[in-house]
Amino acid sequence: MHQTANLEESYRTIEESAIKDWETFLRFESISSEKEKESDMLKTADWLSDYLNKIGFTTSILKTEGHPAVFAENKEAGPSKPTVLIYGHYDVQPTDPLELWKNPPFQPTIVGKTMYARGAQDNKGQIFYCIQAMRALKLSGPLPVNIKFLIEGEEETGSPSLPKLLDEKKDLFKSDYFIVADCGIPDMEHPAIALSLRGILSMDVHFRGSKGDLHSGMHGGLAFNPNHALIQALSALRGKDGKILVPGFYDDVVPPSASITKEIFSGLAEQEYLATVGCLPTGGERGLSMLERGSLRPTLEVNGIHGGYAGSGFKTVIPAEAVAKVSCRLVPNQDPHKIASSVRNFLLSNCPEGIEIHVDIHKGVGEPVRADSNSPIVQAVKKGYEEVFKKPCRYIMEGASIPIVAKMKSTISKEFVLMGLGMPSDAIHAPNEHFGLDRFKMGALIIAKTLSHLGNSSHN
Amino acid sequence: MHQTANLEESYRTIEESAIKDWETFLRFESISSEKEKESDMLKTADWLSDYLNKIGFTTSILKTEGHPAVFAENKEAGPSKPTVLIYGHYDVQPTDPLELWKNPPFQPTIVGKTMYARGAQDNKGQIFYCIQAMRALKLSGPLPVNIKFLIEGEEETGSPSLPKLLDEKKDLFKSDYFIVADCGIPDMEHPAIALSLRGILSMDVHFRGSKGDLHSGMHGGLAFNPNHALIQALSALRGKDGKILVPGFYDDVVPPSASITKEIFSGLAEQEYLATVGCLPTGGERGLSMLERGSLRPTLEVNGIHGGYAGSGFKTVIPAEAVAKVSCRLVPNQDPHKIASSVRNFLLSNCPEGIEIHVDIHKGVGEPVRADSNSPIVQAVKKGYEEVFKKPCRYIMEGASIPIVAKMKSTISKEFVLMGLGMPSDAIHAPNEHFGLDRFKMGALIIAKTLSHLGNSSHN
Incomplete structure (x- = not known):
């Protein structure tokens, strides 16, 4: 049985090298939308594949009509344990306007406790703390569950090759659960898991x-x-x-159940919305709450x-x-x-x-998805958040869309969770993108604890 | 008494030099909107003033905050005769896209019976046949009425200086009637006078x-x-x-009177509109005729x-x-x-x-104007058209606007007429602007006959 109490200590052991390796990952200029970065994309995929291989994964680079995806697998938990696929992407957004960056976007720079670089959060930072969770877990023995990583190179251009890849390699990707590690929390006071996407x-x-x-x-x-x-x-x-x-x-x-609705984080209040966004939230259907209008309708x-x-x-x-x-x-x-x-x-x-x-x-419509809050993966992640944040974890219903999730749901598993520690202030897709070193660590611990809980509960 | 029958013969006498002088006028690059053409504008005004002076007018160049206006006056008809002010402009539109011109825009070129040049119609062609009408009339003695020319240099930029000039020189411009010689006819089969502007x-x-x-x-x-x-x-x-x-x-x-409405040229029929414009005339108020919707409402x-x-x-x-x-x-x-x-x-x-x-x-609203069809100037122009076209002349109600006309109405005279021989196919404001030599001659004759009739009728 994995001792989740030791994980903090394990992470401290690897932290220095984790940050160093993260910086290496951030130095690759993996802009998927820029033709001239094609060889940078390949180098990034190669490096990532090697890295996962070195920490105990069987890896392969899956070719597509566009940029390749990196696939990695570790089955050491054995057939009695569930299999979890973690999805992320190694490609990043372009960097213009370059003159607004305080430091070069591909020269990762730590200022105080914050990492500045293109991709620092979206998604190199978030997928890399998932990878570091594996290193931390391995210090106490074999991984608690079987793990697959699917890290694509085309998310920032709308994942054009992924649906075909999901269909073609259905058996390779098939898992009990999947985690989309590309999401966020409203703020540090309100840990929350996204249960749905429009x-x-x-x-x-x-x-x-x-x-x-x-x-x-x-x-x-x-x-x-x-x-x-x-x-x-x-x-x-x-x-x-x-x-x-x-x-x-x-x-x-179909509205979510009343019991779930009670646990949903309701987001900004009207006056906070005005202060942040610059207008009153008067859009949508009159008479409904902001929560309903912003995500349930x-x-x-x-x-x-x-x-x-x-x-x-x-x-x-x-x-x-x-x-x-x-x-x-x-x-x-x-x-x-x-x-x-x-x-x-x-x-x-x-x-x-x-x-x-x-x-x-337009082609490429996206189906709405809603995760089952009773799923073991959702419950395990919730527990992970609560242990790391030391606060109750609620649910978010996202107003936005990630069209590929519905496709993943139909090919990988019906049970999934949308997680991550992004915050609206991280300046993703903008100059001076950044991510806190504290959140990087918290992310690694949440993933490690989640997988431990999942592994442990499958014994009972 | 002026013999209008002789006017055809008089025009033949001056025709060759009229065309030559018109070409000279067209060679001036009088683009009012282009800063670097400022000296061309002054040269054009000087030449025009000299020309009018040579054919028997007292002239002056009226300075404004923008380009000057040319004013010319001939009072030889004497105080028993009415005074008619003829308005036009010597400035022209820019010439781009230059590559679409078959001949250089300021190198007037006659092809068959058509003059090609920037300004060939708008308005150098039209104001110049008015001037040639004076030369033709003068071959039979003094002008039949007192004439003033007001030829501005800013029409193509919205006549910004003219309202102030009209106010300041009210007494100089004051006349019994004025003619706006910058308008058109639907086609050669339908001579018509515009009675109103929206x-x-x-x-x-x-x-x-x-x-x-x-x-x-x-x-x-x-x-x-x-x-x-x-x-x-x-x-x-x-x-x-x-x-x-x-x-x-x-x-x-206020709709026009029923008697005038009967005489209005109704324009294109529904199917002709579709063929010409590319869509059915389904705009405007349902249940009203095209005439009403296009100009009376x-x-x-x-x-x-x-x-x-x-x-x-x-x-x-x-x-x-x-x-x-x-x-x-x-x-x-x-x-x-x-x-x-x-x-x-x-x-x-x-x-x-x-x-x-x-x-x-926006500043610069324009008041609607409607000419009194019973005015001697309207009746005289109508007679002029009918004699030259040998067809009945009807009325047009313009859907478009010439905002300065309302200001002229309040400073020069309440009685006015909108005339001209422009046609939709003349490519004004476009490459290869042109005007027919036949219409140039007809215009001169219409103006000459109009003024003769006006002079004669004032005897009765």
Whole structure:
């Protein structure tokens, strides 16, 4: 039986080398979206694979049409123990605007107790503390459960190759549970585990009128203005009470159980939201709580509108075309394809005569996912958080989407957990990304304790 | 008494030199919007002033804060005859894209019976045939009426200095009638005089939400999306029947008399509109004729909308701001300032909570104008057209606006006419601008005949 009490001590033993190795990992310029970084990507995958191999994993580099994924496996816990797959990514976002970085993004720099570098948190920092958890665990004997790592190289470009890889290597990845180690907590006072992600669908909507732009004096009152068509059709989608008026939009919505709802961290209060974001949280359906609106209910957002003149001064134009970009966030058990069709059909039926409408639904919709809070993996992670934070751990319902999770759920395991120690202030995707050394350590301990608990409970 | 029958012969006498002088006029690179053409502008004004002086006018160059205006006067008809001011402009539009011109824009080139050059029509061609009409008339004796020319140099930049000049030199410009020689006819089969211009007002409307752009997953349902606010507020402006719902919007609308309405050229039929413009004329108020919608009724057009992501692909953003550009075309007796306030107030009252709205009404509103069809100047021009075209001349109600005309009406004379032989196919403001030599001649004859009739009728 693994002694979780010893883990703190074990971590202290490896801490110095863990930070040094993390810095090495951060020095690789693994920007997946930049063509000229292709060899950096390969070097990163090679280094990571070697590293995992050295700490006792069988590793392979899985080729894809894009950047490869690193796979690693340790079966020493034996067939009586469950298998846990830990998912993360070694690729990072681009670094511009470079001039806003206080230190070069690929020259990791510790200031006080904070590591500054591109990827310090997202996701090199988070996946690397998971790896360090293995080193800490191994100091007390074999790993408590069987472990697989799937660390991809295309997360920052939308994981284009991963669905195919998941299908092709289904048997390799198959596990009892999986952990997505790319998430966060609201703040250090509120440890919490994300139980759900909203699904997503998006579309471009084109409203086309005349052959070319028209003079609004000569044609005003004659040509139907595509901007008017856009306004008319899109205004039909939403009531003034914020309800989405697309027929059937809410039909399949299943709220989480009342018992779970009580344990959900409710997020910022209204005045805190105003202070942080700069506006009152008046969006969404009137009469519902911020928690409901921000994560438990589906949304329809117009992410872009563009038609006619947008420069300074004025141009009296009736544009030939106006375009809207529309997305929906979905909750269990809404079907993205069904909702996309309903939105499309409703838009078509609200397009005025004289205007052609084209609705292009984007590929790559994401299904909503919700983890079962009774799953051993969720309970084990919760216990891990509580032991490390010494505070009760609650649940979060994420408003955002990670489309690949639904695919992982259907190929790796139905039971999963979304965990991590990211915080909104970490400046991921921005200059001066950083991650606290304290959280790096806490992350390693949470993962180590979680896996110990999971290994132990499978004995009973 | 002037013999209008001799005018054709008189014109033939001067035609060769008229075309040569017109080419000289066209060679000046009088682009008012380009700083580096300032000396070209002065040279053009000097040349024009000298030219008018040589053909018997007292001339002066009137300085403004911008480019000067050329003023010329001939009082030889004597105090028993009326005074007519002819307005035009010597400045032209820029020439880019230069590579699309078949001949250099300031190297006038006659191909067949067509003059190609920047300004060939707008307005050097049209104002110059008015000047040639003076030469033709003078071959038969003194001018039939007293003539003033006011030829400005800032029309293509919105006549910024003209209102002040009109106020300051009110007495110099004061006339019995004025002719705006910068307009057109629908086509060669349909001679027509514009009796009215719509007024115009315009505004920018800003909808502001959060401090910065937000992630639509994390904030969808919480932050009120400024795009939604724009759609909601602007959709309140227009009913599905095309009626503008701003309270009082139509209150002051006065339709033209039934007798005039019968004489209005109704423009393109529905199928012709579709073929020419590329869309059915389904805009404006449902149930009204194209004539009414295109010129007799006011409009409210959304000329620009812009908010959030407009590029290819998708970005799940809730923008911090969305902007609309809105304009109205007004008809007698709507007051632009009153309507602008009504639209502003209505938008303010339709802005949802959580969004700040800012409405910036642009300076330079234009009042609608309508000429009195019974005015001697309108009747004389009508007769001129009919004699030259040998067809009945009808009226046009312009949907577009020339804001300066209202100011001219209040300073020069209440009686005026909008005339010209421009056609939609002349490519004004575009590469390969051109004007027919036939229309140049017809224009000179129409002006000469008009002034003769006016001089003669004032005897009776």
